Amino acid sequence: MLIPRLDAVRPIRVPTVRDDRGALSAIEAGIHIPFAVARIFYMHGMTADRGGHAHPDTEQCVLAVAGSLRLQLTDGISHAEYRLDDPTQGLYLPPMVYIDIRDISADAVCLVLASTHYVPDGVIRSLPAYLEAAAAS
Numbered sequence: 001m002l003i004p005r006l007d008a009v010r011p012i013r014v015p016t017v018r019d020d021r022g023a024l025s026a027i028e029a030g031i032h033i034p035f036a037v038a039r040i041f042y043m044h045g046m047t048a049d050r051g052g053h054a055h056p057d058t059e060q061c062v063l064a065v066a067g068s069l070r071l072q073l074t075d076g077i078s079h080a081e082y083r084l085d086d087p088t089q090g091l092y093l094p095p096m097v098y099i100d101i102r103d104i105s106a107d108a109v110c111l112v113l114a115s116t117h118y119v120p121d122g123v124i125r126s127l128p129a130y131l132e133a134a135a136a137s
Helices: 127-136
Strands: 010-013 016-019 022-025 039-044 050-053 060-066 069-074 079-084 089-093 098-102 109-114
Touching: 060 079, 079 089
Parallel strands: none
Antiparallel strands: 010 089, 016 022, 039 109, 050 098, 060 089, 060 109, 069 079, 069 098
């Protein structure tokens, strides 16, 4: 039986201070995001769609710190799309949400804060495998 997980996806407002020098945005684990950060990575210079996978044990906060992109999410029951184009607005993803990243602008920089270290064998890399794993959980 599939367990709905998209109910836990939610926007994250990144506190931002602006003055005549520009803007400073800061995210604090346990305050703005509900997990301790074990890994930070960012994607840039993207020339093709990304994602196409799910992390069974990883919480994430995804932000477009430059440019724009569209996240297509599914939990095997529901589907949702989110456009990220504001560096002060992120998206919290609970574990076991399948993600595709599309419509990536040429100047996009996608920053991801993750609750776990990367384990290549721990990633579900196809939608059929995801649906099978989600149904078994």
